[in-house]
């Protein structure tokens with residue numbers, strides 16, 4: 001394949017005329033000039049009165065502090081990733097908040113990701129609650145997830161949506177604070193739309209797609225999925241639970257934040273499968289599968305999303321973006337080997353399942369897959385399993 005074609009991989013589709021986003025991105029809307037909403041948002045972002053927004057943020061945080069009594073001021077869902085580490089910096093160092101940190105553990109930790117999580121707990125000196133589903137269930141869900149939503153990560157999508165809300169309800173901590181806003185790169189909303197809209201089913205709609213009840217079947221029972229249930233609307237209302245995205249209140253800049261966190265707190269980037277950037281989803285060894293399956297269904301993966309953001313921010317030309325996309329989106333990730341191992345599936349069966357998940361625009365289209373030309377810098381195996389293997393070997 002020509003890696004310097006400087007054009008979209010699937011020319012039969014409509015792509016944003018500014019960035020590299022195709023029509024198969026969920027929720028994408030192009031204006032009459034063919035410009036996607038994320039590109040429009042990035043123009044709005046420059047004109048927003050961020051000082052005013054920051055005042056609103058301060059008011060929200062002051063109010064939460066005033067009402068907290070001896071309880072925590074807020075919940076910060078953390079993975080140890082770039083965004084949640086930055087959230088902790090802003091909330092504890094700038095605003096003096098006392099958060100309860102909450103982690104839904106997908107248990108696909110990379111070694112760097114595990115380090116980043118533990119390091120952030122130490123550096124910010126915060127209290128922490130984590131929930132980890134059992135390994136056999138994670139493996140069964142990975143298989144069911146591909147069949148159900150055409151992506152390996154249902155347990156992660158559903159868990160990060162449900163678990164922090166469960167903790168909010170049970171511990172009576174109403175305010176949840178997430179990181180990047182929806183307007184930044186998803187194209188699903190814009191910076192000028194109303195803030196403070198909270199939706200308990202946000203993660204179900206955005207990423208999990210199927211409710212726990214819809215995942216039941218075969219070797220997965222209602223009882224297995226109890227931890228993935230979002231609290232009821234009544235419970236949410238009774239506890240007054242709601243949430244904000246910091247990125248709606250302060251100017252969000254991935255590159256500068258990453259640099260800052262590396263220098264100040266020793267946060268670590270690492271090589272990522274299926275993209276050229278080294279700082280998103282660092283904690284997840286299976287992120288390559290998440291992105292590769294998106295590519296097989298929709299004709300784009302994470303390199304497309306990151307290149308588009310870089311084009312918007314003036315770091316790449318659109319043509320350079322398309323070159324990077326050609327190199328990374330079609331790459332067969334090493335994580336596919338781990339997926340086949342934990343599910344007992346075969347590669348042929350995997351591709352067959354993915355063929356059935358294609359969007360109409362991709363049916364009958366030749367979707368190139370490239371072999372990786374080198375081994376990933378970090379081992380694609382959950383770090384807890386690596387540790388166990390290491391000590392088992394010495395017995």
Ligand SMILES: [Zn+2]
Pocket residue numbers: 016017018019020021035036037038039308
């Ligand atoms: Zn665009």
